[in-house]
Amino acid sequence: MGLRGKTWFPILYMFIVTLTLSAILILFGNITRQRVTNNERIAYERAVLRALPVDLPSGAGPAQIHNIFLANITDPDEKSAGAHRYMVEDSLLAYALPFEGAGFWAPIKGVIGISRDRKTITGIAFYEQNETPGLGGEIVKTEFTRQFVGKKLAMTPPYIEFLPATATLDESSVHAITGATQTSNRLGKFMNTILGTWREHMDDPQ
Amino acid sequence: MMPQKSTKDVVLTAVWGDNPVFRQILGICSALAVTNLVLNTLVMGLAVVFTTALSGFTVSLLRKWTPRVIRMMIEVLIIAFYVILFDQTLKAYWPEMSRNLGPYVGLIITNCIIMGRAEAFANANPPLLSFVDGLFSGLGYALVLLAVAVIRELLGMGSLLGIPMPLFSSALWDRWIIMVMPPGAFFTLAIIVWLARTIQVDKDIKKQGGK
Amino acid sequence: MTPGNHMLHLLVILFASIFTDNILLARFLGMCSFLSVSRQVKTAVGLGFAVVFVMTFTTALDWFAYRHVLQPYGIEYFRFILFIIIIAAFVQFIEMAIERYSPALYQNLGIFLPLITVNCAILGASLFMVIRDYNLIEGVVFGFGSGAGWMLAIVTMAGIREKLNNARIPRGLQGPGITLIIAGLMALAFIGFTGVLSGQ
Numbered sequence: 001m002g003l004r005g006k007t008w009f010p011i012l013y014m015f016i017v018t019l020t021l022s023a024i025l026i027l028f029g030n031i032t033r034q035r036v037t038n039n040e041r042i043a044y045e046r047a048v049l050r051a052l053p054v055d056l057p058s059g060a061g062p063a064q065i066h067n068i069f070l071a072n073i074t075d076p077d078e079k080s081a082g083a084h085r086y087m088v089e090d091s092l093l094a095y096a097l098p099f100e101g102a103g104f105w106a107p108i109k110g111v112i113g114i115s116r117d118r119k120t121i122t123g124i125a126f127y128e129q130n131e132t133p134g135l136g137g138e139i140v141k142t143e144f145t146r147q148f149v150g151k152k153l154a155m156t157p158p159y160i161e162f163l164p165a166t167a168t169l170d171e172s173s174v175h176a177i178t179g180a181t182q183t184s185n186r187l188g189k190f191m192n193t194i195l196g197t198w199r200e201h202m203d204d205p206q
Numbered sequence: 207m208m209p210q211k212s213t214k215d216v217v218l219t220a221v222w223g224d225n226p227v228f229r230q231i232l233g234i235c236s237a238l239a240v241t242n243l244v245l246n247t248l249v250m251g252l253a254v255v256f257t258t259a260l261s262g263f264t265v266s267l268l269r270k271w272t273p274r275v276i277r278m279m280i281e282v283l284i285i286a287f288y289v290i291l292f293d294q295t296l297k298a299y300w301p302e303m304s305r306n307l308g309p310y311v312g313l314i315i316t317n318c319i320i321m322g323r324a325e326a327f328a329n330a331n332p333p334l335l336s337f338v339d340g341l342f343s344g345l346g347y348a349l350v351l352l353a354v355a356v357i358r359e360l361l362g363m364g365s366l367l368g369i370p371m372p373l374f375s376s377a378l379w380d381r382w383i384i385m386v387m388p389p390g391a392f393f394t395l396a397i398i399v400w401l402a403r404t405i406q407v408d409k410d411i412k413k414q415g416g417k
Numbered sequence: 418m419t420p421g422n423h424m425l426h427l428l429v430i431l432f433a434s435i436f437t438d439n440i441l442l443a444r445f446l447g448m449c450s451f452l453s454v455s456r457q458v459k460t461a462v463g464l465g466f467a468v469v470f471v472m473t474f475t476t477a478l479d480w481f482a483y484r485h486v487l488q489p490y491g492i493e494y495f496r497f498i499l500f501i502i503i504i505a506a507f508v509q510f511i512e513m514a515i516e517r518y519s520p521a522l523y524q525n526l527g528i529f530l531p532l533i534t535v536n537c538a539i540l541g542a543s544l545f546m547v548i549r550d551y552n553l554i555e556g557v558v559f560g561f562g563s564g565a566g567w568m569l570a571i572v573t574m575a576g577i578r579e580k581l582n583n584a585r586i587p588r589g590l591q592g593p594g595i596t597l598i599i600a601g602l603m604a605l606a607f608i609g610f611t612g613v614l615s616g617q
Contacts, residue, residue, distance in 0.1 A: 009273060010273040010275055010276045013271065013272065013273060013276065013280075014276050014279065014280070017268075017280055017283060017284075018283060021283060021284070021287045022495075024287070025287065025290055025291070025294075025494065025495070026492065028291060028294060029294060029491075029492065029494055032294050032295070032297070032298035033491070035298040035299070036297050036298050036301070039297075039298070039301045040301070043301070102549075106308070106548055106549060107549065107550065128305070130305055130306070130308060132242075132386065132387070133242055133243055133306075133363075133386070135383075135386060179383060181611075181612075182611060238445040238448075239444060239445045282501060283498065286497050286498045286501065289497065290494050290495075290497055290498070293494065293497075294494055308548060309541060309544035309545060309547075309548060312496075312497045312540075312544055313446070313537050313540060313541055313544070315497055315501065315540075316501070316535060316536075316537040316540055317537075318449050318535065321535075384605070387604075387608065388442060388443050388444075388445065388601075388604045388608075389601040389602070389604040389605040389608070390601075391445070391601075392597050392598065392600045392601030392604055393597075393598065393601040395597055396590070396594050396595075396597035396598045396601065399589075399590075399593055399594045399597065400587070400589045400590050400594045401589070402589075403588070403589040403590075403594065404587075404588070404589035407588055407589060
């Protein structure tokens with residue numbers, strides 16, 4: 001029995017096992033950490049580019065996305081109230097406003113592109129969502145997102161209205177997703193809240 | 207010479223005879239939630255197989271050293287280790303899938319099946335055999351989940367692995383939205399269990415000479 | 418958020434975790450004990466209370482562990498192990514305390530405590546709290562609501578199964594099979610609550 005019979009052996013054993021396993025995990029975590037943050041950053045940049053009228057090749061890899069982003073997009077500052085600016089040769093083409101809020105299952109995060117006139121939408125894209133596949137999850141599909149292109153923000157809230165699939169649309173409304181009432185309602189709500197705050201800030205720079 | 211279980215026996219028992227989900231409906235917790243899509247289920251199945259096989263191997267390696275009183279804690283630690291490895295790898299190399307699976311990969315740690323195999327088998331058998339046992343237990347479990355997922359995605363979304371299927375994605379098939387929602391998983395699993403149990407019961411009756 | 422809005426937000430989390438986002442019927446967590454301990458209302462109630470109690474406290478403890486230990490050191494992936502250790506330790510501690518100070522309570526609640534450590538709903542609630550980035554109050558409300566929702570599900574299930582004792586169930590469906598079907602019907606029914614609060 002020897003070593004195993006001692007009363008302190010179980011504690012020592014537990015300690016050694018925990019230490020070894022933790023060490024391996026921490027090492028592994030450090031190796032993958034950079035990749036994880038990169039993935040998140042690239043997902044964000046891809047969403048920003050998709051929301052804007054930027055020429056983004058469909059098979060673009062991470063490096064390409066990053067380069068296009070760096071070349072054309074400025075970081076948000078006070079004057080733009082949290083939105084990125086899309087500049088081409090020193091002239092402003094559009095804004096990209098990030099938005100986020102609580103979806104039905106988990107936080108939804110996306111970007112909405114608004115053109116220089118601060119009214120016309122150039123597009124929307126999502127970089128994080130976890131809604132029901134086939135229902136709320138459809139918000140990332142082009143059938144849903146391309147509705148927003150060309151729509152104009154209304155003068156009063158709701159700036160962009162989500163209507164049932166059977167209703168007729170005007171220039172400030174889009175169709176919600178059938179069967180995904182919760183996701184659509186929540187998305188509409190926090191999108192409009194953030195749009196409202198941005199607009200207020202932009203119209204009154206003070 | 208102690209009669210050792212032949213590998214073939216181990217394999218058969220793990221997948222069919224002792225198939226945990228059929229027999230005891232253990233550990234379905236974590237996995238049912240991801241069965242709305244076949245792709246997600248495949249990844250989840252891989253996670254379970256990976257964890258059960260490797261943790262069985264490791265627990266068995268250490269079995270002569272592990273003091274009885276902390277045996278269960280050590281088992282949990284080892285299982286958690288492999289789960290975290292898988293989860294972190296997924297997060298780094300397939301972030302979208304990691305997000306889709308949410309907390310459910312981590313919940314594999316509390317999966318009764320893996321603990322059960324470690325307790326029942328790995329503690330008393332050599333490493334390689336324990337690895338094989340873990341591998342095939344995990345596979346049996348994954349197969350049932352896949353069955354549920356195939357039914358759910360086909361009937362509920364008309365696709366398999368995201369690819370639209372001929373009849374089911376056409377206008378002729380009115381998609382069963384219930385399959386996309388939680389009740390669909392319950393009903394599907396219930397039917398599969400019913401089928402499996404009925405087959406098993408009939409087999410048992412035949413074995414006992416129709417008594 | 419104004420105080421009124423804040424209260425409403427918490428109420429929505431509470432309502433959702435009990436009814437529309439029920440941790441068992443919508444998220445499939447805690448099924449093992451659900452399937453095996455749901456035959457009698459009496460035991461179901463006991464286990465239910467135990468789950469509510471443990472879940473509420475462990476979400477609070479886990480929140481602190483995540484915010485003040487894991488995040489500062491960048492080792493968030495250790496949450497799986499740390500949460501399980503916290504849950505196991507808490508349950509062990511409570512069991513000893515109850516056994517010592519109230520034998521009556523121990524008979525009614527304490528004997529279920531070991532079952533709780535393997536209940537994936539407890540760990541699951543904390544993991545969801547982390548994913549949804551709740552603050553402490555939201556987390557505790559969510560933990561309490563999830564526990565209450567779980568209890569509601571298991572007690573209802575026990576009530577139904579007691580009534581089914583005299584029903585003729587096909588052999589293949591007896592036990593887990595029929596329980597799963599009942600669970601599916603309950604899950605379906607609970608989805609009906611989704612339209613109740615428009616603020617959700």
